[in-house]
Amino acid sequence: MHETRTTGGRATARPSRPATVLAVGAAALLALAGPVHAAPAGGPLPRDIPDYQAALDLVKSADVHDAVCRFLSVPLPQGNAAGDVQRIPDQADPCQGVPAFTVNDPLALNELAPGFVAGTLPPIPASVVQLSGLVSGLNAPVNGRKATVMLAPTDGGGWHLAAVRDGDGDAAYAGKATPGAPVFSEPQIRGWYQLGLTSVQPLNDQARQGLNGQDSVPLGDYQKLVKARYADKQPGSAYDTAGMSSGYGSAPAAAPSSTPALVGGAGAGAAVGLAGAVFVVRRRRRTAD
Template sequence: MQETRTSSARAGSRLSRLTTLAVLSAAALLSVAGPAHATAPMDPLPADIPDYQAALDLVKSADVRDTVCRFLSVPVPQGDGAVQPLPDQADPCEGLPAFTVQDPLALNEITPGFVAGTALPIPTEAVRLSHLVSALDAPVNGRNATVMLAPTRGGGWHLAAVRDGDSDAAYAGRATAGTLVFTEPQIRGWYQLRLTTVEPLNDQARQGLDGRSSVSLGDYQKLVKARYADKLPGSDYDSTGLSSGYGAAGKAAPASSSTPVLVGGSGAALALAGGAFALRRRRRTGV
């Protein structure tokens, strides 16, 4: 009996330590989370985004604006995988309505370690900043677009892609001072993290939680581990080309110049071949 009581006490102690660690981790992460953008010149810069001023300067730059104009000047290609170069003209914005690229927001995603089950189910190990996203303040000729920035090795940010639509920025903007929004990119699922409770924000996320309205972060880890643990970079699934690989988009890369092209399909995007945000067509759906 004494041995049984001692084992139970040890197990209870471990669970208590993990629970305390999870709560402290959530408090630390969520204390700097929320709508990660500066809304006025006097507002403090977001604490959870490194080199935020550089990112802000970039999305407001003439180069990014010209790139967005080139993207919007080309009709969305019809047909899967169609690629066409963007026009190179002296003033790419000529003839287009005026627009503003809004301040960058944090695009967070689950980490490979969390998916593999090697990271603890606590916010600081489950979620990481992957990209920054900036939508337009209004549609241009009935079309919206999202600017995506990727981290540059050594610090700072560079333009990674321009995509049709504004859903990424819309979901990222739903973070509050007490919550964190993140994505499960393989299924385009968006979730909100409240301390250690995961709640779905779209239909894909609800399907990802098997229809439940919320789960614990630990239970969510079990779900994504079952879905993707055998599909991480280096796995047979990845090496045989059956997926685009998990987590590659989060790696920092040096900025490089390249010819922008418009990639067709349902998620048309301007892809910068030398950037960190690579767009690759998958051979099977779901991952």
């Protein structure tokens, strides 16, 4: 599953990811869901997720439900349809004709911490990952399609709708986390891992390839691997300032991706239409390093 996100509320540049983007007009999408600053309600909240109740309220809101309906109402591009304009059906109820569904509770989306990659933090569990966003899948496929709601942190606290994407891989992997064993991604290679007290374990083939075929790697060895791959490509590096896609590059190496996303801004190379109610399909290439 591929994706793109807005950059609002993020303090650092994002790694490059494969994405075919269905970008909705800025005015249309910004009306769907604004920043949320609700205080957490009573009851237990998932650990290490700030303002979780606000995120939960957002994914259960009518605005997000309507955003998912709008996304699902646009057919997936076929063949060489990249670049074609696909119009959102003009109807007062965006969920008209869409089978009933609910959005699941949000889950933590963790990625590698820049300090761990740079080698400035020690190879201990607390240094490896950082919370980058939240993901919520649907309770069931809709007309055979799965989708994922992506939330990004808002400056000053709370969460906002960042994207709706086709597929549910991120949410499925995020759901494998257990107390004391978080799951995280290495998005440049689409690798998913589980973090242990002294090692990382791959959860998919891409991660296993990233560990040179091993089923488990000590944290110190894993740090050496990611430092060699990315330490010279972080935001602010020469690689970054040369314009190579926020420091993680879009070198001419790999095949284009093909999975669409409805996004709320122009981050990560997304093309945002100037007029509402129009989706524009674009393709991006994925770096192999």
